[in-house]
Amino acid sequence: MMKLAVSWEVKRITTKFEFKIARSAESFYDVVIVKITDGEQAGYGEAAPSRRYHDSTTQVTTLLENLTNEIISLPVQDAELRQAKIEALFSDSFSLQAALDMAFWDLHAKQLGKPLHQVLGAEIEMPISSYTIGISDLDMIKPKLDEAISYPILKIKLGSPQDEEIMGVIRQHTDKILRVDANEGWKTVDEAKRRIEWLAGQNVEFIEQPMPAMQLDDIAKLHDWSPLPIVADENSVRPEDVPGLSGVYHGINIKLMKCGGLTNALKMVALAQKHHLDLMMGCMVETSVAISAAAQIGSFMRWLDLDGNVLIANDPFIGVGNVAGKLILSNEPGIGVRRR
Ligand SMILES: [Mg+2]
Structure with missing residues (x-):
């Protein structure tokens, strides 16, 4: 060779x-x-x-x-x-x-x-991925919801002073399942509890990273109380982070760009299973290269948020398909990507 x-x-x-x-x-x-x-x-x-x-x-x-x-x-x-x-x-x-x-x-x-998912022992069937709605001017929410019309599950970015207005506009237009990502935006236990209680009545599936990663002791106070699962993102970076999240969070969000790739992602899967944490896989804004790589192990997850390639306007690659949030893996060898 x-x-x-x-x-x-x-x-x-x-x-x-x-x-x-x-x-x-x-x-x-x-x-x-x-x-x-x-x-x-x-x-x-x-x-x-x-x-x-x-x-x-x-x-x-x-x-x-x-x-x-x-x-x-x-x-x-x-x-x-x-x-x-x-x-x-x-x-x-x-x-x-x-x-x-x-x-x-x-x-x-x-x-x-062989297709990589086969090499890694993963299945072709996987959970439906959410589609992310970023924080925006209130009059931009409707166009974003229109763009997302075919996606049954939306992930909403909150954690700004406008949380109530944003949720209000979204719920005027859709009753879809929502996942809420506060991106460390709520700063006190009281504020986080108030927000989570309010969201629990609005067909929200889980809350991602409610408070700053530095405030792990505060986040732990939400664990037994919370009516919704709490999922770590900024707290769940590398495999060595996972054991310490047991009893603090209900699940972890694995991203290739944080953990260092599929080898470490698989380690995080095994550690999460050992520590009874639910599994989510997420992404940054990424092309079809990274999303196709992540999707290879999508079947190991309970929740998927692999929408990076459908949020962009000029993907230079073609890879995993996304039909209304259902990811379609190719049977080509490797991760199945080629230049557009
Ligand atoms: Mg997040």
């Missing part, structure tokens, strides 16, 4: 609507598409860096430039060893860890001639 080669390109992806959450608002994102080839097959990965985790596109591309030789020496077949080396080399960039892990898994499965 030929020596490996790695190449990458920065892609600016634009969202259909400005994407606003409790701490930021963006209308474009720069992601880095990584390609690893063995001379015959190519594996694709994607880094969608997040400032919340001290990561950036510049950091990702600088690391790729400086450590090219180390990357092409990584083992294709041994994911555990590879991941240990990736974490040692790229400790500062979770998104680059994810991009490399994905590209290697894609290449590995292509070498085997």
Whole structure:
């Protein structure tokens, strides 16, 4: 087999609507598409860096430039060893860890001639994914709901002073199941309790990250009291975070861009099962590369929020399908993506 080669390109992806959450608002994102080839097959990965985790596109591309030789020496077949080396080399960039892990898994499965979900022991059937409605001017909510008309489950970003108005407008227009993500926006136990109690009567399925990750002791006070499941996102970053969330949260949201890829995501799945935590898989604003990679293990989850590629207007890749929130995995080898 030929020596490996790695190449990458920065892609600016634009969202259909400005994407606003409790701490930021963006209308474009720069992601880095990584390609690893063995001379015959190519594996694709994607880094969608997040400032919340001290990561950036510049950091990702600088690391790729400086450590090219180390990357092409990584083992294709041994994911555990590879991941240990990736974490040692790229400790500062979770998104680059994810991009490399994905590209290697894609290449590995292509070498085997199998879809990656088969290699990982996952099923093709998985839960329906939600579609995210960001925080917006109240008069933008209706157009966003119209855009989301075919999706049966919506994820609503709250955690701003406008929570009541936003929910009010949404409930004027739809009675769909809602999942609420406060993105650390509620700052006291009293405020969180008031909000959760109010949301429990409005066909809300669960609450994601109600309070700042730093306030884990406060969040623990919601665990036994809460009428709705509480799911960790900013508190559920890496596999080592999971045991400490038992008795604090009811579930965890796994994202490849936080945990460092599929190898670590599978570790988080096993740890969550051991500690009786429910499983959710989420994403950043990402192209079909990262979403197709995540969907490979979607069948292990109770809840899916893999909508990054349908929120963007200029996806450079075609991969997993999304029909009204139902993700359709391809039977092509690897993660099943190709350039549009
Ligand atoms: Mg979240």
